[in-house]
Amino acid sequence: MPKGLLFGSRSFDLRHLTMLVLLAVMLILPLFGDAYLLRVATRVIVLSMVAISLDILLGYGGLISFGHAMFLGSGGYVLGVLTYLGIGNGFVVYPAAIALSVVLACIVGMIVLRTVGVYFIMITLAFAQMLYYLANGIRIGENYGGDEGLPLPSRTDFLGALNFNDPAVFHYFTLAILVAILYVSYKLVNSRFGRVIKACRDNERRAKSLGYNTFGYRLVAFMISGGIAGLAGALHMNLQKFVSPDELHWIISGDLLIMVIVGGANSLIGPIIGTGVFVLLEEGISNLTEHWMAIFGPMLILIVLFGRRGIYGLIKPKGEDG
């Protein structure tokens, strides 16, 4: 492996340790045989992918997308609808879920990326809301779809190669995908493309005057982000065996933003940590009280007021960028 892969720094520090511990935990968890714990862990992995994809836009591109749940939904719905149409082959449905999410990102991106600032936040939100209503209108036959959601009749089959009905197999599969996404994202944000995206964030006018088509670069970033999130949406569908319009609800888009910020934006590990913390808090506090949002909401305000750099900011060596 090239020097500094994943972190961009030479020496071993807290971040490497955190990653290794997380990886080790995820690797040995299936061995305990606790179905609930494993399910939560797999959920963290899948949602981490969405958080990473959001951070590519948010942290690196400076684009606050408040509608990222739309891709979680698009991936899930493509998988669900295709399965109902009798196409259950993973080698078909997964690429289809990714491709449709990329196309969706392209169409949405062409409109939302014309705007900046507050407009961008609200338009991404509005588009997700539009798809939320569309999902409410998707019906399969008499009994499925609409606001009641779409159950997955059977888990996706990869020509018999992978048995997704085994939670451990599915867990390891998602873990492998997450590592692959991390690798690709790392390559992406440190490539020339990634530097242009960051330049657009820091000073769009300068990037433009240097001859870069900032709209085009952002659109591609939006499409990549949508594709990753769509893949995660399809995996999420296989995990839950169910997708409903709730998946596209704007509260989910807000939750995703929280995961990225709490963990630490503008890094690839931050979103993973943030997702882990979010899911554990959700499971933890909601076991204590049904009013967990009454505790979580104020926590969020405190985080914004006093701890802006996220958890990642605590483990990152001082004076290092990104």
Add this chain to the structure above:
Amino acid sequence: MSLLLIIEQMLNGVQFGIMLFLMAAGLTLIFGIMDFVNLTHGSLYMLGGFFGAKSIAWLTALTGWSDIWLLTLLFVLGVMLGILITVGLNAILEVTIFRRLYSGTHLDHVLATFGLLLFFNEFAKILFGSEPMNVPKPPTLLSPIEIIPGITYSSYRLAITVVGILAAIGLYLLISRTRVGMLIRAGASNREMVAGLGMNINRLFTLVFALGAGLAALAGVMTTPLTSVQVGIGEEIMILTFVVIVIGGIGSIRGAFIASILIGLIDTIGRFLLPMFLGYTLGPAIAAMAIYLAMAGVLFFRPSGLFAPGRG
């Protein structure tokens, strides 16, 4: 389908549009002047509805009056009390939380007000329960009235439309005819300049916030007898309000007004007509999407809305 029905639906659309305008007028100023992304505006609508409903019920039980005119008076007093409580609560938040956020980024605003919104939802659930809460219409406004010969319309809907229009006219006079209004307009086009000229921008912020909260609560409590109030109701209307503001241009009251009526009509007419042509599954879904399609259309050609106030 009769002409009568279409006219009634159009009037409903205007009524809904006016309610949207009450929400949008405050929010577009908060966005425009303070550059503050506020997700709690919908919560104020919801809280206004709850506090108003509780106030009306409390006043009715307290006085035990049964005369229809006195009950109508109690209704109006309850509405005002509901607005007052909501504005008071919002003022406390402005002093304790929002002020610390003005200097932050949009992302800070989104997260903190999102947290606050989650809190408000649970707060309302604990305080008022998760069942929808109903308020009877004032007894003098129960029967439909004849607006033009042969055509009757709900008198309550007509009344709240009139109140909404009066509020809009009041707002227009405030913004265009008074010194405070001049400062608000100046703030919407160039905030730094207003502060630089020695105006107390913080006081202006507090005022705009209170104004916005009052209008949102007014819309919430007036709509309650029509739809009943429940947890989560504010979010739906808040997202519609965002669409309105974005189409009208952030910071523009005039834009907000035109876009509100437009969205109110598209939404109401769409929900009425499309299911007839597209069936009862796809129809409502497409009707709900129609406003977002309209927004996408407007933004594709005018990325900062129809009437964005000039900056710089």
